[in-house]
Amino acid sequence: VFQCAFGLIYMSLLLPSAVYEIPPRGGTLLRSLPFTWISCVMGWWAIPTGPIFTISAIVGNTRGGVDVTQDVRRVLFGQ
Numbered sequence: 001v002f003q004c005a006f007g008l009i010y011m012s013l014l015l016p017s018a019v020y021e022i023p024p025r026g027g028t029l030l031r032s033l034p035f036t037w038i039s040c041v042m043g044w045w046a047i048p049t050g051p052i053f054t055i056s057a058i059v060g061n062t063r064g065g066v067d068v069t070q071d072v073r074r075v076l077f078g079q
Contacts, residue, residue, distance in 0.1 A: 001019055001020070002028075002032045002066075003016060003035065005054040006045075007022050007054070009046060011046060012049040012050045012053050014056065014057060019068060022064075028064045028065055035057070035061055040054070040058065042079070066072075
């Protein structure tokens with residue numbers, strides 16, 4: 001899951017993407033690029049949390065996003 005930051009003057013949102021299946025040793029750069037780009041353009045425009053959420057989204061996306069594999073397994077297989 002990747003994050004996308006939106007700043008709307010008085011309100012800032014940090015929204016998750018859909019769940020993407022990334023194969024083992026698969027790269028996440030191409031998957032994270034649209035969310036990182038939107039965050040870079042739209043995330044800064046709220047004070048004070050806009051820059052905080054934007055930096056958080058960019059750093060998280062460039063590090064591979066949020067791994068939700070265990071959560072998906074728990075839901076699908078009851079583990």
